[in-house]
Amino acid sequence: MLRDHLIQIVLYSLFAGGFFAVRRGGDRAAIYKRTAKYAGWMAGLALAIGWLMLATG
C-alpha cells in the first residue's frame, strides 16, 4: 500500500513537474533541470503532508 502511494507520488510529480517545466520554456537542459526541481518540490511536499497525516492519525 505504501509502495503504491510512493509510486503514485513519483509519477504525479514527474508528470506535473515536466508539464510546468515545458510550459516555462527554454532549452532541453533547462527543461530537465526544472522538471527535477519542480518534481522534487512536489514529491517533498506530498511526503511531508503524508507523514504529518500518518503521524497525527
Next chain:
Amino acid sequence: MAKAEANSPGAGANGTSDKAASRPAPAVSAAGAAVSGADQLRGRKAALFAWLIPGAGHFFLGRRGRGAAMAACVAGCLLTGLLIDGRLYALSEPAPLFRLGAWGELGLGPLFFLLRLLGLAYDAHSPLALAPTSGNGAVFLISAGLMNYLMALDAYDLAIGRRR
C-alpha cells in the same frame, strides 16, 4: 500593461475620455504591441483544438516539440488515473466538490465524454464498487483535465505572441 495604463487615474486627463478609459483594453503581445484580429482568431482556434485533442493546438501552431511534451504529461496523468481506477465525476453530482471535480475533468474535452460513454472509468452509475485507489485516480484525472486547460491557454498565448 495597456490595461493598467488605461485604468490609471491620469488616463482621462491625457486627452482620452472616461468612456474610452473604461473600455476593455485590446490583447497585447509580450512586446506590448496590440494583437491583430487574425492572430486572435488563430489563437482561439489553437485553444479550441488544444481542448478537443491534447497537443493539437500546439501542432496547429507548428510547435510540435512543445505540444508533444506537454501532451505526453497530460496523457501520462490520464493513463495513470485510468489504470488505478480513477473516478470520472458527473456534472450533475449532488456534492458541490464532486461537481468541481467534473469541471476539472471536463478539461479533457471530448475524451471526458468518450471515457464516460465507453465506461472506461468509474462513475456514479458504474455497477462496480469503487476501488480503494479511485480517489487518488480521480486526482490524476482532474489534474490531466486542468493541465489541458492550461495547454489551451498556452496555445492561445503562443498564437498572439504573449509567450514565446
